Amino acid sequence: MPSAPLTVPVQGTVAHSPEGPLLRLSRRLDGHDTFLTGSLDIADSSVPVRILTLDDVTVLRPTSGFPAPADGEHWHGRLRLPHGLRPRSVPPDLDGAANQEGRSLDALDEAELRYVLTFLSESTTPDIRQARIEAVVSALPTTTGRTQ
Template identity: 45%
Template sequence: MPRHTGELAVHGHLRQREGKTLLVVNGRLSGRDTFLSTTLRLEQPVRVRKVAVRILTFDDVTVLSPLDPVLPQERAGEEWSGTLLIPHGARPPVIPEDLAQAAAEAGVDTGGWSLAEARHLLTFLSEAGSASVRAERIGMIVKALGGRS
């Protein structure tokens, strides 16, 4: 079984935090598991064939945290680039049962949504604070997408 199924070119800048050098990614990685440990092939500022990292994705940033210290602290602020070896493909969004049922009843095909669209809509739905707000948002999503041609 392969140790990774995909490769993703990444780049960013090095940041020093609490005595550790972190690799901050330019642009947030979405659709990837966070807190996942994987391998980075670092090309610059130094060439390191295998760096074990943990992917940490927050609201607005993704950080690769080396599991072992491999970069000198004086390199903080420098640009870096490399290839992230992804152990699996992008996480497909999971359509909640209540939304899937309402969409099916209205003839809306949730399988045709782009990943970005699905993530946006599912985040909107997941932020509903009560059952009534959730039901209202499901209705809005189905109505909006049902009117597309």
């Protein structure tokens, strides 16, 4: 089911990189996948951006010309997300492997789950993905009432 479009008020500071300006948000953007696109309404214009959400920070990278303010300058605007919120969900292959081994994915906090999902999504072959799933599952605690 597609998510509804969403508009989020955002603010932060400017940093410049060799690839162009980066707009660092003052708070991490939670509930959104990494590397999504949206548009930022800022300074009476709408700028297409790529959303880069890392462990503890979200950065917006304009994808077209944008006359960004100087480094460290504060900004505020509205981030428009045509795809809305996307929940982080455990993929069926990981869930099945954990259940089969009697392991609990509930032990993962939000940051750990993000890391695991990113780790799995970067697998370049099915064999690598399976090995990564096995590594993750082996590190999970057992579910209550199951003996190994």
